[in-house]
Amino acid sequence: MGRYVIRRLLQMIPVFFGATLLIFLMVNVMGDPIAGLCGDRQCDPATAAQLRKEFGLDKPVWQQYLTYMGSVFTGDFGTAFNGQQVTELMGEAFPVTIRLTVVAIVFEMLIGITLGVITGLKRGRPVDTGVLLLTLVVISVPTFVTGLILQLLLGVEWGIIKPAVSPEAPVNELIVPGLVLASVSLAYVTRLTRTSIAENARSDYVRTAKAKGLPRRRVIGRHLLRNSLIPVVTFIGTDIGALMGGAIVTERIFNIHGVGYQLYQGILRQNTQTVVGFVTVLVIVFLVANLLVDLLYAVLDPRIRYA
Amino acid sequence: MRGVTHAKWAVCAMAAGLAATACGGGDSGAGGADGIVSSSWGDPQNPLEPSNTNEVQGGKVLDMLFRGLKRYDSKTGEAKDMLAEKIDTTDSVNFTVTVKDGWTFSNGEKVTAKSFVDAWNYGANLKNNQKNAYFFGYIDGYAQVHPDKGTPTAKTLSGLKVVNDKTFTVKLSQKFSTWPDTLGYAAFSPLPQAFFDNHDAWLSKPIGNGPYTVESYAKGSKLAMRRWDGYPGSDKAQNGGVDLNVYTDNNTAYTDLTAGNLDLVDDVPASQLKNVQADLGGRYINTPAGIIQTLAFPYYDEAWNTPDAVKVRQGLSRAINRRQITDTIFQKTRTPAKDWTSPVLGVDGGFSDTLCGDACEYNAAEAKKMITEGGGIPGGQVKISYNADSGSHKEWIDAVCNSINNALGNDTACVGNPVGTFADFRNQIGQHKMPGPFRAGWQMDYPLIQNFLQPLYYTNASSNDGLWTNAEFDKLVDEANAETDSKKAVETFQKAEEVVRDQMAAIPLWYQNGSAGYSDRVTNVALNPFSVPVYNEIKVK
Numbered sequence: 109m110g111r112y113v114i115r116r117l118l119q120m121i122p123v124f125f126g127a128t129l130l131i132f133l134m135v136n137v138m139g140d141p142i143a144g145l146c147g148d149r150q151c152d153p154a155t156a157a158q159l160r161k162e163f164g165l166d167k168p169v170w171q172q173y174l175t176y177m178g179s180v181f182t183g184d185f186g187t188a189f190n191g192q193q194v195t196e197l198m199g200e201a202f203p204v205t206i207r208l209t210v211v212a213i214v215f216e217m218l219i220g221i222t223l224g225v226i227t228g229l230k231r232g233r234p235v236d237t238g239v240l241l242l243t244l245v246v247i248s249v250p251t252f253v254t255g256l257i258l259q260l261l262l263g264v265e266w267g268i269i270k271p272a273v274s275p276e277a278p279v280n281e282l283i284v285p286g287l288v289l290a291s292v293s294l295a296y297v298t299r300l301t302r303t304s305i306a307e308n309a310r311s312d313y314v315r316t317a318k319a320k321g322l323p324r325r326r327v328i329g330r331h332l333l334r335n336s337l338i339p340v341v342t343f344i345g346t347d348i349g350a351l352m353g354g355a356i357v358t359e360r361i362f363n364i365h366g367v368g369y370q371l372y373q374g375i376l377r378q379n380t381q382t383v384v385g386f387v388t389v390l391v392i393v394f395l396v397a398n399l400l401v402d403l404l405y406a407v408l409d410p411r412i413r414y415a
Numbered sequence: 416m417r418g419v420t421h422a423k424w425a426v427c428a429m430a431a432g433l434a435a436t437a438c439g440g441g442d443s444g445a446g447g448a449d450g451i452v453s454s455s456w457g458d459p460q461n462p463l464e465p466s467n468t469n470e471v472q473g474g475k476v477l478d479m480l481f482r483g484l485k486r487y488d489s490k491t492g493e494a495k496d497m498l499a500e501k502i503d504t505t506d507s508v509n510f511t512v513t514v515k516d517g518w519t520f521s522n523g524e525k526v527t528a529k530s531f532v533d534a535w536n537y538g539a540n541l542k543n544n545q546k547n548a549y550f551f552g553y554i555d556g557y558a559q560v561h562p563d564k565g566t567p568t569a570k571t572l573s574g575l576k577v578v579n580d581k582t583f584t585v586k587l588s589q590k591f592s593t594w595p596d597t598l599g600y601a602a603f604s605p606l607p608q609a610f611f612d613n614h615d616a617w618l619s620k621p622i623g624n625g626p627y628t629v630e631s632y633a634k635g636s637k638l639a640m641r642r643w644d645g646y647p648g649s650d651k652a653q654n655g656g657v658d659l660n661v662y663t664d665n666n667t668a669y670t671d672l673t674a675g676n677l678d679l680v681d682d683v684p685a686s687q688l689k690n691v692q693a694d695l696g697g698r699y700i701n702t703p704a705g706i707i708q709t710l711a712f713p714y715y716d717e718a719w720n721t722p723d724a725v726k727v728r729q730g731l732s733r734a735i736n737r738r739q740i741t742d743t744i745f746q747k748t749r750t751p752a753k754d755w756t757s758p759v760l761g762v763d764g765g766f767s768d769t770l771c772g773d774a775c776e777y778n779a780a781e782a783k784k785m786i787t788e789g790g791g792i793p794g795g796q797v798k799i800s801y802n803a804d805s806g807s808h809k810e811w812i813d814a815v816c817n818s819i820n821n822a823l824g825n826d827t828a829c830v831g832n833p834v835g836t837f838a839d840f841r842n843q844i845g846q847h848k849m850p851g852p853f854r855a856g857w858q859m860d861y862p863l864i865q866n867f868l869q870p871l872y873y874t875n876a877s878s879n880d881g882l883w884t885n886a887e888f889d890k891l892v893d894e895a896n897a898e899t900d901s902k903k904a905v906e907t908f909q910k911a912e913e914v915v916r917d918q919m920a921a922i923p924l925w926y927q928n929g930s931a932g933y934s935d936r937v938t939n940v941a942l943n944p945f946s947v948p949v950y951n952e953i954k955v956k
Contacts, residue, residue, distance in 0.1 A: 143839075148878075151845075153563055158544050192634055275661070
């Protein structure tokens with residue numbers, strides 16, 4: 109297993125460089141970011157040239173990329189246009205988004221898997237049909253609609269939550285945004301678990317376990333669920349990265365100053381340093397999450413072994 | 416690892432879920448004279464320095480933190496003496512500025528003539544990358560500290576001299592009679608020695624001489640300002656302080672206002688304008704601001720720069736139904752333009768609601784006739800460029816095109832040309848690559864008619880993005896600037912504006928209003944001519 113992990117880690121290196129290079133090129137293609145810094149007027153040419161020099165934008169792109177990667181390895185992610193260090197921005201944004209993601213993942217696992225198990229065991233019954241319909245609705249309604257409606261009802265009409273999350277973003281304020289963020293994935297987790305459970309419920313080893321006279325809880329928990337979770341774990345694992353990077357909509361609606369918001373600002377202002385820095389970290393999160401998922405397979409199903 | 420079961424992590428997850436409980440409720444805190452006003456804010460684009468802040472979000476902070484030589488009246492926009500005891504001149508070139516006694520920065524440092532001269536020299540110096548450096552361009556010696564190319568040959572402006580603690584002199588490089596009236600702009604604020612001694616520390620917690628001080632500043636999320644009890648000015652803060660909260664989206668800020676968690680939103684989102692009366696009743700402000708939206712033309716493109724094209728431009732202007740667009744798309748938060756300035760100038764300041772006359776009135780038949788007479792639209796189609804990332808530019812550009820198409824009876828006579836980001840839009844304008852007219856918003860720096868004309872239409876001026884040039888106009892602007900009598904100066908500027916009209920250098924569309932909403936916790940809320948709330952006058956119940 110050790111060798112497998114090392115091989116996987118080595119594979120991450122080209123993926124990492126490729127991804128960052130792509131992002132770097134994409135942001136650069138958008139044109140000269142200094143032009144937008146002076147508002148609805150032309151920057152005076154001397155100041156613009158000076159700023160370009162300061163941010164290293166006067167050099168060819170390949171040289172910018174090399175310099176950038178060089179400083180990234182020393183922990184320097186550059187400076188955003190408002191004078192803040194990108195690492196400082198990350199220090200503010202990532203904890204918030206990680207909290208939001210954790211809330212979302214917890215919802216996915218708790219509600220998604222529970223509903224999945226219930227419906228999987230009661231296929232065709234009214235509960236099953238009901239939940240299936242419900243998940244269909246959740247999947248088909250866009251996140252921003254769910255978000256805005258919940259915000260209006262819970263925040264403005266009933267006053268149960270604050271419509272906007274405070275800058276510190278404590279966990280209790282993140283519950284509703286977390287639920288909104290999780291909603292679509294939650295529906296998928298439910299459906300994945302349901303199918304998987306329904307399929308495995310008829311398998312030989314479950315019949316054997318039942319025949320041995322094991323209590324129902326143990327049959328479901330230990331034997332049935334464990335095998336059925338492999339596709340679900342894969343989904344949730346890849347979802348971690350997707351949730352962190354894809355929280356832009358939710359973060360905007362609920363005023364959460366997280367990664368999504370910083371990325372949005374960075375793209376709008378064409379701030380290469382911010383965008384590439386944040387995406388770099390997201391790429392790493394994605395890669396590590398994928399590795400963990402693969403390693404979890406062996407835990408769930410010991411037949412899967414890594415050389 | 417084998418021992419870890421799903422049950423265990425499910426329990427952990429559950430615990431994390433249970434620990435969190437939803438909560439809600441309104442703001443608590445003191446009311447009355449010590450009450451804190453919470454207000455929406457956008458993340459400022461640039462570091463907060465007087466000569467580096469060129470957008471409204473950073474500008475409103477400087478407005479609370481600083482007082483300069485002049486200050487624009489929050490109602491009339493008139494430039495009144497603030498720290499200036501007097502500004503004397505006999506020739507409109509050499510000015511002697513006397514600073515009032517008794518003013519200090521909030522750290523106790525005295526505000527002297529040197530505080531101004533140092534700040535201006537810092538702002539003008541190319542080495543400091545200040546985006547508002549061009550404001551000092553009229554001062555003698557600017558070309559040495561801020562050359563167009565190469566490195567500066569001087570560190571300080573030769574036109575600035577400290578005479579004594581209270582007095583300094585300014586020599587301009589050209590005649591500019593209304594120059595003292597420009598000094599209310601934030602870029603001309605004085606700076607304390609602390610700014611130069613430890614720049615980073617100052618940026619993280621700015622020190623000024625205005626009615627408020629910074630209590631805490633969490634960049635990108637919240638700026639807490641508190642009333643400064645030692646403030647010597649007459650416009651003391653009527654509240655205990657202002658909390659500026661950064662919102663990711665102005666819709667969220669508006670929702671927070673309606674839920675009672677926020678006191679003031681100074682940018683009501685366009686999508687909410689329909690509901691604003693029902694939501695806020697009388698707590699909605701919609702007043703004119705010094706902002707005009709125009710369509711500029713690419714005069715570097717031969718096709719638009721012919722003598723006949725004047726008729727085409729006038730025809731296009733007449734083909735736009737301004738009233739209908741401002742009423743339906745902007746819900747009357749814009750006023751159809753009648754000239755190239757803004758109503759906030761007032762009639763005495765040079766605003767005229769008759770100057771444009773027929774040329775700005777909708778008349779489809781006349782429009783079609785004029786465009787045909789002018790040889791038709793260059794290239795057969797008008798492409799109006801705009802940035803699609805912010806505002807509701809797409810909606811109104813489409814409406815303008817519809818109006819033109821209907822007038823000409825041709826469905827493809829006008830199309831919108833969206834550009835992805837504002838930066839790219841500015842980029843293309845800067846490189847003179849516009850394929851046709853483009854949207855040009857202008858927000859005044861100071862309430863002077865000069866500011867609506869010279870930067871935009873003077874040959875090679877800083878914001879003359881279409882490269883329009885007209886000798887007659889330039890001559891009149893020079894004359895107006897040299898005129899010592901301000902009434903005559905305004906009249907001459909209006910003559911220059913008539914040249915802009917006759918040539919239809921740019922099509923004026925509408926004046927923009929500032930719109931704001933506030934909670935029932937606060938009173939005496941108003942917007943100044945720059946569409947910034949007058950924070951220091953807000954009272955908390």
